[in-house]
Amino acid sequence: MDVQRLELLRELADRGSVTAVALATHRTPSAVSQQLKVLEREAGLPLTQRKGRGLVLTDAGRALARSATDVAVSLAKATALWDEFRNQASGEVSLVTFPTAGQMLLPGVIKALGPDLVLNCADEDPELSDFPAFTAEYDIVLAHSMSGQLSWAGRGLKVVPLMTEPLDVGLPVGHPLAERAWVGPSDLIGETWIGVTDGYPFERILHAIEQEAGARLEMSQRFADLALIESFVIAGLGIALVPRYTSGGGQPGRLVLKPLRGIESERQIVALMRPDRAERLAVRTVVDALQAEAARVQQSHAAPHHGTAK
Amino acid sequence: MDVQRLELLRELADRGSVTAVALATHRTPSAVSQQLKVLEREAGLPLTQRKGRGLVLTDAGRALARSATDVAVSLAKATALWDEFRNQASGEVSLVTFPTAGQMLLPGVIKALGPDLVLNCADEDPELSDFPAFTAEYDIVLAHSMSGQLSWAGRGLKVVPLMTEPLDVGLPVGHPLAERAWVGPSDLIGETWIGVTDGYPFERILHAIEQEAGARLEMSQRFADLALIESFVIAGLGIALVPRYTSGGGQPGRLVLKPLRGIESERQIVALMRPDRAERLAVRTVVDALQAEAARVQQSHAAPHHGTAK
C-alpha cells in the first residue's frame, strides 16, 4: 500500500537488520519496527520472522521486497524525468571504487562534471569486502571481474560495463624478456613472481599460465597494493602481472610491460548499481562520464608508440 | 516525490478538473489544490496552468502524469502479488457495459465468481458517451468496435479482446430470403431497413453494403435499442442488422438470422482498462472470467443446428 513502508522492507532485504535500515534512512530503529509492523498488518500475513536476536524476511516478505524494487525504479524514473525538464543533473552522487580504477578514471570524470553535481568518492579494497553489498551504501560501485566470469549476475543489480583492461607482465628494465615484443606462458616459468593476495582475480590468470606451461610458478611475495608490487618489480626482485593502463604511474620508464599471448589476460571494469538508483539523472550522468572517460583512456593507449605506459 | 501527489496529478490528467478529481478521490477541491501546489513546488516548474475558470496541464505536467502511470502500475503489481500470497481475489470490481454484451456475458460471469469478489455492473449507451472515458470511473469497460477499427489505440489504455461477434441480417419468418442459407449485398437492396441511431458502428457495414451493391438502402426507422429493432423486424416492418449471439433472446423462433457474405460483418467486443487497475488481482480474475465466458458463448454458437438463436 504505502510506498515508504515498502521501501523500508526493501532496505531490510538489502541490509538485513532493522538498526542498519534505521541508520541508513536517518530514523530510529523504533520507527522502522513500527512501520514494518503496520505493513505486516496491512498485508495480513507475516513478512518477517525473528531469528536469534536479528530479523529475517519470510518468503512472502522477500517477494514483496522484490516488487518494491520495481516501484522504486518507476518512481526514480519519474523524478529523473522531471529533473530533465528542469535543469541539468544536480545533487550528490556517492561512489566506491577499488584503487586502480579510481586512479585511472575519477580525476577525468570529476573535471568533466559540472559544478552542480557533487561526486563523493571513496575507495575500498576489492577483496576484503563484498563489493555488491556496497550498492546499498553507495550509488555507484566500481568493481572488476575477469572476462566471462560474471560474478554478480542475478542479485537484481544493474551492471554497466566500462572497459576491459589488459593485464600485462611487468618486468624491470634490463630483464632478458624486456627486448621481446610479447611473452607467452612458457617464457614465464622459472621466473620469480610477485603475486597478489589470495582471492584476487589475477590469481586465476596465474593458474592459467601454470596450466598452459605445465609447471608451477615460483611465488616469492604476495601483496594487495599495486604500487608496492611494482616497486618490487622495479627493484629486480621478481616479475608480476599488472594492469596495463594503471601501472607505472609513479615511475615511468623504469617498468617494462609485455603483453601476454596464449592466454586471455584481461579484466572487466564495471559499474554496479541498485536498479532504482541507476535511474536517477545525476547517477546516469556520472555513469555516462565514466564510460566516456574509460573510452578515452582505452583509446589513448591503443595509439601506437608511447613507450611502456602513460 | 510522493506517490499520492503523483496519483492526483494523473487523475487530473484523466478527468480534467480539480473538482472532478476531488469527487473521485473523496476529498475536497481545496485538498487537491493544495497537494498539487506542493507537488509543483517540489518539481520546481509549473505543472498546471489556468485556462478560463478551469485548469490544464503543462507539457511537463502531462509528462509527469504519464510516468505516474508507471508508478501506479508497479504499485498495483505489488499489491496484486501479496493478494496472491494471502487469499484468492477479493474486493469490489466495477464494470460498465453496453446492453447486449452485458446480457450475453455478465450472468455467466457473476455465477462463476466466488462470493468474496463483488462485481458491480452498470450499463451505458455506447454511442451517447465516450466509452474510454469511463475507465476513469470503472475498473472494466466493455466496449465494441468494428473489426480493424481500433478506435481506442494509444490513450495508454489496456485493451483485452474478448470475442468477435458476427452481425447477421435479421428477417421475419416467412420472408422470401428466409429460405436462403446466406445473403449477399445485392439481395438486400429494395428491402425496407430498420436502422440504428446515427454513429453506431453498424452504420459502417450498412454503408459497405450500399457501396458493394451500388444502390442506397431504404431506411425507414432508426433506433438505438436492439429489442425494439427486433420487434419491428418480427412485425414485418423491415429487416435489420443484428448481432448473432444476442438477438432473439425474448422471442425465439420468430426471428430468422442469415449470415451476410461478401462483406466483413462483425464487431469486436473488448475490455478496456486503465493499466494500473488492470493489474489488480480481483480485476484480472474478472477479466479471465469474461474471456472464458466469451469463449463459451462463441463455442456454443459454433456448434451446428440450434435453429436461429439461443
Next chain:
DNA sequence: ATGAACTCTTTAGACTTGCTACATGGACGT
C-alpha cells in the same frame, strides 16, 4: 551462571502532515 552487549519491540508524548470548513478571487453565461 551471571552480566554486558546487542537487537528488536513497546509505550507515551511531541511533532508533522493532510484534511475539512469556510471565505476569497476570477471567468463565464445570462
Next chain:
DNA sequence: ACGTCCATGTAGCAAGTCTAAAGAGTTCAT
C-alpha cells in the same frame, strides 16, 4: 451586473509518524 462555477487561500482539527526511554529476548564472555 448578477449568479454560477471553478480554483485557491486560511484556520483549525484529526491522523499519522517520529523520538525518547524502557522492556524483553539472545548471544557471548567472564
